[in-house]
Amino acid sequence: MRKLFIILSLFGVTQVSYAQKDYNQWSIEANAGFNKAMAPLSPDFYSPSLNIGHADFGLRYMINEYFGVKGDLGFGSFSETKNKSPEFTTKYIRMDIQGVVNFGRMLNFESFSKKLGFLGHLGAGFGRMSFEKTILNTSPDYHYNIISGLTGQYRLSEKVALVGDISMITNGRQTYTFDGNYYNADKQPDNPYENPMVHAMGNWWTGTLGLNFYLGSKDQHADWYLASEKYATKEELASQINGIKDMLKDSDGDGVPDYLDKEPNTPAGARVNSAGMTLDSDGDGTPDHMDNCPFLPGPASTNGCPVEEITEQVDYFRKAINENYLNVYFAFDSSKPLDYSVSSIQFVSNFLKKNPGVQLEVKGYADELGSEDYNIKLSKKRAKAVYDVLIESGIDSSRLSFIGYGEDTSVDKSSSDARQMARRTSFEVK
Structure with a gap:
């Protein structure tokens, strides 16, 4: 023996x-x-x-x-x-x-x-x-x-x-x-x-x-x-690369590829959602890219800021989250935020700096493609990536947490556009 x-x-x-x-x-x-x-x-x-x-x-x-x-x-x-x-x-x-x-x-x-x-x-x-x-x-x-x-x-x-x-x-x-x-x-x-x-x-x-x-x-x-599950043939890779090239065309330069862009002529510098549409987070009629107070409603005469100071900013921020204005989106099988989503992280960082008593949880999601274990890991990587950017921007780690929830079951699995919207992170004010 x-x-x-x-x-x-x-x-x-x-x-x-x-x-x-x-x-x-x-x-x-x-x-x-x-x-x-x-x-x-x-x-x-x-x-x-x-x-x-x-x-x-x-x-x-x-x-x-x-x-x-x-x-x-x-x-x-x-x-x-x-x-x-x-x-x-x-x-x-x-x-x-x-x-x-x-x-x-x-x-x-x-x-x-x-x-x-x-x-x-x-x-x-x-x-x-x-x-x-x-x-x-x-x-x-x-x-x-x-x-x-x-x-x-x-x-x-x-x-x-x-x-x-x-x-x-x-x-x-x-x-x-x-x-x-x-x-x-x-x-x-x-x-x-x-x-x-x-x-x-x-x-x-x-x-x-x-x-x-x-x-x-x-x-x-x-x-x-x-x-x-890990390797593709040369023919499959070539086909996927060609398809990605077509999908990544972005005529108006807003960071949303044409096949997802529902507003293909947004002005340069405009903040848009995952569908390429100009955002007005506080609903005051002034687009976010022209609004000095994007989460506080105010008239155009004050560049979108309220005439009187409003102290309940957390309520507006929570409202923006609940209405899906602040999501960070990712490409397929990626944990790197898409360019057009980076501004969402910046808004979150600015808000936290102005409200030092607020704590935040970053929540990661994935589409239904892939196994359950893999989607949990991928969604956690996405949440961690956004968490790291917030820390780099000067937010103390004790105010932040992150978690991966795996597949986003709230979207229509039969729609490729819906799957793109499932590849995201969102935020929750604690």
Whole structure:
């Protein structure tokens, strides 16, 4: 056993030194469950179909998402069927090196579930059986074996998976029956203590439940890694780049591409919303880019500022938030604010500086594209990006917090324009 793990460890060090992958490759396996000694058994000896008494431990290395190798150690005992067979106890231990195939990836299990997996394994090794309650003066029986099996997986987290395995083992050059009371030969010697030195095969199987523990610093293990989610073909990239170029045309230079711009001729310097329309946040008839007090209504004669000082600015600011005037928008799969949204952050910063008693939460969102875990991470990155800009502008971090809410469920998922509006951060006055 010591040699087996030394060999596997050296193999792993060699692989790591040659290449770094985008996924984890090592895992530890621990399983326990049933065994069944099928044949040969001595006349009138029987073993139960589900005999509790097997455990195995393994170390697995995946070369890529589809193929790997593992070494494992299995041990346990066979016993008789109660009230039907004479008593016997046979203890065994086996060690094997096996090749592993990730059928779940080959069969595209991710098309219907990203939590289910399916592995196959095949290999060879050697084993030892020792016998108790036998009529023969037997020494331990050493043999080689061939093992094959199928393993179902259910991912509990990125680091742990629940597994169920069924394996068939064929022993070669097995000297005794599994109960140890007969020689594994067609004809028994006249003297039961005289070993005829005849060897034949023995067949048994195991059924277990257990856990796989994934090792490494990457987000996913090779069992669950989907290269197609990260990489696109050259043709797909070229098509996407051409499409992005067309989408980024901005005729009036307001930071909103033409395909989203509902007011294509806004004046230079105007503050606009995500649809490219000029904003008048306080509704006083003076556009924000001409309004010296964009959140306080006032006449045009005072450049949009109130004639009398209004002290309840927080109410106006909260109103602007509730009516979606202050959102920061992002491009697809990006945590960098779009240019036309930066002014929203500036307005928030100025407000906080004028109202030192106000605390603020930055809330990040994403569209429905992508997995739930990925959208949570992306929305949090977006909120953190805006949070960092506010701190850089001079706002104390104790007045700010940020959180990622993942997918924005309030928009129409069938509309590409709506998805763009979902890629945003908003604010909440605390």
